[in-house]
Amino acid sequence: MRSFYLVFVCFVLIYTLNLVHAVDQNAKAKKKRDPIDYTEDDVNKLFEEWEKNDEDQSKEDEEAEWKYRNKEPLVGTDPDKLFARMKRGQATLIVAIVTGNPTKRETEEIASIWWMALRNALYDVHKFVVDNKQIVFGIDDGSRAYEIKDYLIKQRRCFEVTIDKQVFPGRGSKTPKFTLKEL
Numbered sequence: 798m799r800s801f802y803l804v805f806v807c808f809v810l811i812y813t814l815n816l817v818h819a820v821d822q823n824a825k826a827k828k829k830r831d832p833i834d835y836t837e838d839d840v841n842k843l844f845e846e847w848e849k850n851d852e853d854q855s856k857e858d859e860e861a862e863w864k865y866r867n868k869e870p871l872v873g874t875d876p877d878k879l880f881a882r883m884k885r886g887q888a889t890l891i892v893a894i895v896t897g898n899p900t901k902r903e904t905e906e907i908a909s910i911w912w913m914a915l916r917n918a919l920y921d922v923h924k925f926v927v928d929n930k931q932i933v934f935g936i937d938d939g940s941r942a943y944e945i946k947d948y949l950i951k952q953r954r955c956f957e958v959t960i961d962k963q964v965f966p967g968r969g970s971k972t973p974k975f976t977l978k979e980l
Contacts, residue, residue: 877943880961884939891934891942892927892959893949896969901929907954908932920945930956 835843893911895904905926912924912934922945923935934949936942942960949958955967 881940881943884942887939889936889939889942889960891936891945891949893932893934893967894956894958895930895932896954896956896967899929899954901926904929904932911949911952915945915948918948 895907899907908924908926911932912922915922915934920941921937925933925935927933934945936945946958946960946965949955950965950967952968954969956969957967958965
């Protein structure tokens, strides 16, 4: 009888260890699965699981972005303000061309100076040096593009600024006027 209990306890112990080990293997298999291999059902299950465990649900999460957009008609005479209203919330690229024939390093230094000034003025701007003369500034909110353009065209080394195929001459595009002195 004693051996029966011993065999029974060993059987229960082995069965429990096997069951725990199988659950661990299934969990590891799920964790190591490549997201590219997910099916539509897997993605839906994952989304439902996230929604179930989401602690800070609010109405803002559920409403679409288009509901927040201003639905008033675009009227006015100031093109800068119209552009700002049209580009609100949209990513916009601003291309600045540097005067002269700067090297890539000089262009990067100029871009860093302008970028730091814009960051200090609380503009969320990303800079990219395209080539020796071109700097691209990316902003997430296009309504601020004309404010940034106003700063850039006042810079001595700025030849021109382009926003959505609109070209604005910079301070550096003006040719210096030399006067000849008579002797």
